[in-house]
Amino acid sequence: MVAADNIQTKQPTQPGAKFNLKDYLKARQQICEAALDKSLPMQYPEKIYEAMRYSLLAGGKRLRPILCIATCEMIGGTIDMAMPTACALEMVHTMSLIHDDLPAMDNDDYRRGKLTNHKVYGEDIAILAGDGLLAYAFEFIVENTQNVAPDAILKVVSRIGRAVGAAGLVGGQVVDLESEGKSDTKIETLNFIHNHKTAALLEACVVCGGILAGANTEEVQRLSRYSQNIGLAFQIIDDILDITATQEQLGKTAGKDLKAQKVTYPSLWGIEESRKKADQLIKDACAELQPYGEKAQPLIALAHFITNRNH
């Protein structure tokens, strides 16, 4: 496995310089953390804001906001144009984690090495904290996005709504729940689950970043293909890590899929073949970005990062 900071891309930012993903991620994570912290100030009733902030600011890789901002810049936009949407995408993602962890769903006690929201605040508050984050995400985009045409903001709202709803994340989660305990889940079903549960929101991150910067239809399609490929690769790697990584590395319960008798990519293809497929998906993803030359460096490095991560 290649460590994140050793990834070399063919076209360096400055002649002779290598793109340093580790430094890039660190810097971007910092600005995202600061923006997220500012996005949701404490107020009355404190309990719900505390619960929302607890999960929103619980760390994590901030991969979704970083993808959104990186795409916006690649297409010619600025960090500022994308930041409200980037924060909103992290709010939406956080909502899905809080609700997924509930006893009626995956019943998880730990997430990112911390107690899950309902373990700290109770189930009722955790449900409401998720609802609050989802609703606020849309308000936040509209109230804070500047220097972007209203039509583009509307497209972003629609894309995110679709990515989270029954046509996206929620739909994937439902099929995932239905397939639990079934050992005869087909590859088509597994693909549906992950295309909706994981890839749909990653696609929204990338595509919305592009739309905010004024991407045209062909560019949006290109960005869709890039993000669908990395989304599926992301999930394959997640399945592999559930088997190979420790709880300490994951910050959440390991070996969950095996315990739940879930069909996963490694259970269908084996670990080695799964890794090969993930690598091919990342290659296909990166090929879509060729027209952008060295401007695509962050997105290409991020794609490779996904297959090389160990948590």
Next chain:
Amino acid sequence: MVAADNIQTKQPTQPGAKFNLKDYLKARQQICEAALDKSLPMQYPEKIYEAMRYSLLAGGKRLRPILCIATCEMIGGTIDMAMPTACALEMVHTMSLIHDDLPAMDNDDYRRGKLTNHKVYGEDIAILAGDGLLAYAFEFIVENTQNVAPDAILKVVSRIGRAVGAAGLVGGQVVDLESEGKSDTKIETLNFIHNHKTAALLEACVVCGGILAGANTEEVQRLSRYSQNIGLAFQIIDDILDITATQEQLGKTAGKDLKAQKVTYPSLWGIEESRKKADQLIKDACAELQPYGEKAQPLIALAHFITNRNH
């Protein structure tokens, strides 16, 4: 009590004709039902769409979409301009009911005379059905609103997000949960709960209807005051009905507040005084609509309907 169809307004629609609220409501409910049915077609994975449709199409007064459409028309817009937002408001309202009824929240088995969502589909699906409806509401507005300026649609998205989130419905619900079992809840707290839990969404219905029709700032403020007043009156009447109505009339468990030892308006003021306050709020609400003359008839009749309903 005045029956809904006997309400007389000072300025009839046609000289000599009385505005007939009963007929008006019946006709509006029908077009709302048809629009809601069409808004969410069945598709794979059927289970989640079935669950969403089960609660969205479970009847009810459709007061929120009707308020939205009536306001849009009063300000000079059309039914078509408001209908996507009207449907979205009912989706958002339905989400709040599904989540409110969950065992971790109010733990209700019946709603509108039917089993609650989680009693039919399970808690996991009920949580996801709520999430799906909330996310879809925003997508639906953007994808279906026509002949309205993009800026106005953005304002509507923001208003609804705010009305549902921690600054609105969710915030009210949290304070409501905190005050359960406390017999020393102050009137300020009770007002906060209902201004946020009930009035905020009713306000969004009215104000968004106005915004879609191009209401100016002064008109928006007028509409806000109208709807805040009817929102609080609505809740006072709800509290009274919880004591005086039967389960059959309510279509949901009666006497819940008493059982939960909740402080309510009638428990603070008594039933008679509570009804008087509700009547005064409705008078104040209607006074705001004076500039609109006979165009305000539906909204005035709707305000009176709220205090005169028995379920």
